[in-house]
Amino acid sequence: MSSAYLLVSHGSRDRRPEIAMQQLAKLVYNKLPESHNALNGAHLVGIAALEMNPLPLHEQIQEFAKRAFDDRKLSQNENRLKIVPLFLLPGVHVMTDIPAEVALAQQAINQDIIIELQPYLGSHPNLEKLLAKQIATIKAEAWILLAHGSRRPGSKETIEAMAGNLSAVTAYWSVPGSLESRVKELVAAGYKEIAILPYFLFAGGITDAIAASIEELKLQFSAVNFQLAEPLGASAELAEIIWDLTDR
Structure with a gap:
């Protein structure tokens, strides 16, 4: 089985959250097993935004899947794209908007790739x-x-x-x-x-x-x-929580 991971945030006109998301994606990338790193690892952890992006989320998901999987031979077993919503509360975005966008992406994507929507970040007890x-x-x-x-x-x-x-x-x-x-x-x-x-x-x-x-x-x-106090910020501890969510 081959897996890729897409971290989805709300999106902002401010550049700071996007930079922090990129930093966080690198920290999550560091959690990948060595076997993943050997196979196009740089393309296996990505970021997307529900809003403030020129493309709707389902198209961002499709583009990421193409980068993550199309450059290498698809596994004959399952290929999974795991979507992790980096939202802290179970509001409309988490419960309605993101699932709808994921469903649209799954309809349009290579049938050899299964998209899995993981629990939202705020649900993790740590x-x-x-x-x-x-x-x-x-x-x-x-x-x-x-x-x-x-x-x-x-x-x-x-x-x-x-x-x-x-x-x-x-x-x-x-x-x-x-x-x-x-x-x-x-x-x-x-x-x-x-x-x-x-x-x-x-x-x-x-x-x-x-x-x-x-x-x-x-x-x-x-x-x-x-x-x-400061907001949570991109940290190794937060990356560990996100990585744990990918196994749920």
Whole structure:
């Protein structure tokens, strides 16, 4: 059996997330067994974006499959293309949009290649351990786990459970339960040291906006010490989690 791996992100006009995705793809490539590396390994781990790309995702999948498999003899056994959605919450993109694009790609692709949609990144339990490591590096009385949010019913359950395990409260960037409202609640409860952990993959436009929002909160609550942690970022630990998802 021969396998290739495509990491799918949301996509952004900001160049930083794409650069981080490329770095992450290299880290995942380093997880490949030596037998994979010997067979066109440079083309076996790729990246794609659901949005902000000139091509729709199903065409990106088709192009990647061509690069990964067409340059070498297809195995007489199964050839698998594993799609890993690098999304943190089970919103509409994860539950509806990406599966639909994968289905379109499978209809158009070489029948000798089976596309497998892997679990989304946020479903992996070890992500919580990465967040706990970040929390351990910053001293604060209260933590806010700040996620993008989704209007899809049930999409908040995972983040709420994770926040509870981390002794944090949740806030959302795009849906009710805003950062400002959570800060006001914590300040009213008497907290003077508040840290914000952005539950985002990489630095980009939203994390810049979060940083600007915190500067405004500092003016509004001058007696409170605010600290902002980094997003997850491309790391060997994150690559290990992604590699584990490819076996599920």
